[in-house]
Amino acid sequence: MLKHTIRSLKKRLSSISTTNTPREEVDCVVIGAGVVGIAVARELALKGREVLVVDSASTFGTGTSSRNSQVIHAGIYYLPNSLKALFCVRGRKLLYSYCSEHGIPHKQTGKLIVATSSSEIPNLYQLMNRGAQNGVDGLRMLEGFEAMKMEPQLQCLKALLSPFSGIVDVHSLMLSLMGEAESHGATFSYNSTVISGHLEDNRLHLHIVGSNHLDSWDGKSPLPLELILIPKLVVNSAGLSALPLARRFNGLNSGIIPPVHYARGCYFTLSNTRVPPFQHLIYPIPEDGGLGVHVTLDLDGQIKFGPDVEWVHGVDDKSSFLDKYDYSVSASRAERFYPEIRKYYPNLRDGSLVPGYAGIRPKITGPGQSHIDFVIQGEDSHQLPGLVNLFGIESPGLTSSLAIAEYIAARFLK
Numbered sequence: 128m129l130k131h132t133i134r135s136l137k138k139r140l141s142s143i144s145t146t147n148t149p150r151e152e153v154d155c156v157v158i159g160a161g162v163v164g165i166a167v168a169r170e171l172a173l174k175g176r177e178v179l180v181v182d183s184a185s186t187f188g189t190g191t192s193s194r195n196s197q198v199i200h201a202g203i204y205y206l207p208n209s210l211k212a213l214f215c216v217r218g219r220k221l222l223y224s225y226c227s228e229h230g231i232p233h234k235q236t237g238k239l240i241v242a243t244s245s246s247e248i249p250n251l252y253q254l255m256n257r258g259a260q261n262g263v264d265g266l267r268m269l270e271g272f273e274a275m276k277m278e279p280q281l282q283c284l285k286a287l288l289s290p291f292s293g294i295v296d297v298h299s300l301m302l303s304l305m306g307e308a309e310s311h312g313a314t315f316s317y318n319s320t321v322i323s324g325h326l327e328d329n330r331l332h333l334h335i336v337g338s339n340h341l342d343s344w345d346g347k348s349p350l351p352l353e354l355i356l357i358p359k360l361v362v363n364s365a366g367l368s369a370l371p372l373a374r375r376f377n378g379l380n381s382g383i384i385p386p387v388h389y390a391r392g393c394y395f396t397l398s399n400t401r402v403p404p405f406q407h408l409i410y411p412i413p414e415d416g417g418l419g420v421h422v423t424l425d426l427d428g429q430i431k432f433g434p435d436v437e438w439v440h441g442v443d444d445k446s447s448f449l450d451k452y453d454y455s456v457s458a459s460r461a462e463r464f465y466p467e468i469r470k471y472y473p474n475l476r477d478g479s480l481v482p483g484y485a486g487i488r489p490k491i492t493g494p495g496q497s498h499i500d501f502v503i504q505g506e507d508s509h510q511l512p513g514l515v516n517l518f519g520i521e522s523p524g525l526t527s528s529l530a531i532a533e534y535i536a537a538r539f540l541k
């Protein structure tokens with residue numbers, strides 16, 4: 128019965144408008160087909176559950192999951208015992224195994240976090256201690272000359288070597304996870320926006336609208352609902368939209384929904400260089416809101432620098448649901464990048480930085496506020512059965528994706 132229902136949903140979602148909105152009972156709904164939503168859908172499907180994934184975009188992975196550094200983080204930066212620390216360390220191990228077993232392009236490049244002034248050296252030791260507390264193996268403090276021998280273009284006083292950091296092709300990863308989810312019965316429905324929800328008979332009812340109806344929407348007037356989904360389990364994995372969407376769930380205590388903050392990060396690529404100057408990922412000491420303008424390698428050997436931090440304000444729900452953020456990278460921003468990069472790469476030539484792409488971090492703390500953990504809210508937080516909200520899934524969300532999925536299945540499947 129449920130199998131039939133889920134199969135028929137795709138058809139229904141593409142057929143518009145009805146005065147009496149149809150209602151469908153579903154087992155599990157995942158909102159958002161980014162790397163985290165897809166990983167969750169796969170895990171639930173592998174556990175034998177019926178899964179429907181709805182995404183407002185026309186295909187999977189168009190949000191933050193395709194606008195990041197593609198770095199597999201080791202787990203150094205995060206507060207011990209935080210979800211970020213636990214998921215990053217566990218997720219990294221799961222991710223390397225998954226990539227090896229499924230032929231996903233990836234590389235364990237290793238990473239150097241560098242101190243370029245003596246005032247930064249204590250921070251480097253703090254990071255090493257924190258990494259050790261988080262269970263990150265293999266961390267080693269290098270003298271500047273040792274690091275510069277490994278990377279002749281590098282300039283630094285000391286460096287923390289993290290041998291288990293690496294890079295992954297996120298698109299291939301998402302494709303593979305989706306394939307597995309689908310072969311275990313999961314259905315993906317695109318151009319389908321969850322616009323709001325309401326509580327009825329102690330279950331969350333999701334209001335689904337064709338994304339094309341949002342284009343001309345003023346953001347306030349009621350939209351023609353296509354379908355009301357009544358799932359046993361809902362995982363709100365809408366990335367940048369997870370918070371504004373949760374606010375539109377009528378009946379959910381808004382007092383427990385954290386504030387939303389967006390921090391844009393731009394990348395520049397290195398041009399005019401035949402041989403990549405670095406073999407390792409090179410990171411400075413972290414800054415407020417991000418990990419600092421670092422060197423990331425693509426699997427094809429291209430070098431990019433970024434992301435910086437620029438706080439974005441005044442995003443409305445419609446822009447958020449339709450991913451209409453400003454992702455443009457102005458060439459003039461390069462002027463801020465050159466001095467930052469030259470602290471550790473003094474040979475960077477004038478005119479060699481070309482605008483790349485931008486991504487936006489879904490944050491729940493604003494400028495100058497201390498870092499906060501991932502927030503995963505289940506019934507024990509909001510007393511609404513069957514709803515799991517994923518808030519603030521910024522970096523290391525990609526690295527953590529398989530561990531988050533594992534955790535959700537273990538904690539919330541009944």
Ligand SMILES: Cc1cc2nc3c(=O)[nH]c(=O)nc-3n(C[C@H](O)[C@H](O)[C@H](O)COP(=O)(O)OP(=O)(O)OC[C@H]3O[C@@H](n4cnc5c(N)ncnc54)[C@H](O)[C@@H]3O)c2cc1C
Binds near residue numbers: 160165320
């Ligand atoms: C600049 C930057 C660099 C990063 N670098 C790294 C890194 O190197 N390593 C790492 O581990 N992590 C990194 N991250 C973090 C990582 O990219 C994210 O944690 C991860 O991609 C989040 O995936 P997601 O599935 O939660 O969200 P998303 O990929 O944003 O997916 C959310 C999906 O929800 C859909 N959606 C939105 N609203 C609705 C709605 N109302 N109804 C239906 N669907 C909806 C969207 O269309 C989208 O497809 C970085 C992040 C940024 C911004």
